[in-house]
Amino acid sequence: MEQKIALITGATSGIGKACALILAKNGYDIIATGRRTDRLEALKNEMPEGRKLLPLTFDVRDKEAVFKLLGNLPEPWKNIDILVNNAGNAHGLDPIQTGDTADWDAMIDINVKGLLYVSKAIIPTMCERKSGTIINIGSIAGKEVYPNGNVYCGSKHAVDAITQGMRIDLNPFGVKVIGIHPGLVETEFSLVRFKGDEERAEKIYQGYEPLLAQDIAEIVEFCVNRPPHVVLADIVVLPTAQASATLVNKNK
Structure with a gap:
């Protein structure tokens, strides 16, 4: 059987890790990237029987490391069938006039x-x-x-525009390009945004049932299992309690 390969960035936790595991269950060998080597190595132990994992430790904003490692993949790993660009972050929740430029750099760079x-x-x-x-x-x-979303929203609007541009440019090559846009997902996202303030991060997910990383991974699974002539180009997914970016029914 021909080897099928999926590369997932930000695979050390949350959506990235869930995607790695679910695609492995669907018969893909996994290239998992992230900044935490210990977590990538631990992921090997969670692979389904018969599936391989190649861990690559690098920060996606490090252009030199990205091109060095991904440009010199071992021969059996070169032909990647699925790329999941999952690595991302939010830093801070400040109005534009008091925003930290280091936070802005981190969000745009990653x-x-x-x-x-x-x-x-x-x-x-x-x-x-x-x-x-x-x-x-x-x-x-x-x-x-x-x-207070300013630069984070700008970076994610850029992801949406780049995704649309990719779809147009890669259309002649038969490459499918899919954008998945989740609402509130309970991961380490808020802990990063609030710079380790666990109490503040936990409050984001209280009073309603948020999406889980597994929910997004199952959408990825569905997308990759569509017939060759079908592409789910643009998907917005919200928890039932969420109606928009700012409207959440917290009644629990």
Whole structure:
């Protein structure tokens, strides 16, 4: 049987990890990338029987590391069938006039430039093979703007626009390009946004039932299992309690 390979960025936790595990269950060998080597190594122990995992430790905003590692993959791992651009972050929740430029840099470098670097490393081979699927994990913040979201929303609007541009440019090569834009998902996201303030992060998910990483992974699973002539190009997914970026029915 021909080896099928999926590359997932930000695979050390949350949506990325859930995607790695669910695609492995669907018969894919996994290239898992992230910044925490210990978590990537631990992921090996969770692989289904018969499935392989290649852990690669790098930060997607490090252009040199991205091109060095992804440009020199071992021979059996070169032909990537699925790329899940999941690595992303939010830093701070400040109005534009008091925003921290270091936070702005982190969000733009990881959410936008990191996605571009990884895609640039993988797309040429997909074009040569005239085959492949790229899934960019965006956000409801890429469809709406909310108070104090400014630069984070801007970075996710960029992901949405880049996804649309990819779909147009890669259309002649038969490469599927999919954007998945979740609302509130309970992961480490808020802990990062609030810089380790656990109490503040936990409050984001109280009073309603948020999405889970597994919910997004199951959507990825459904997308990659569509027939060759079908692509779910643009998907917005919210918890039932959420009606928009800012309206959440917290009644529990």
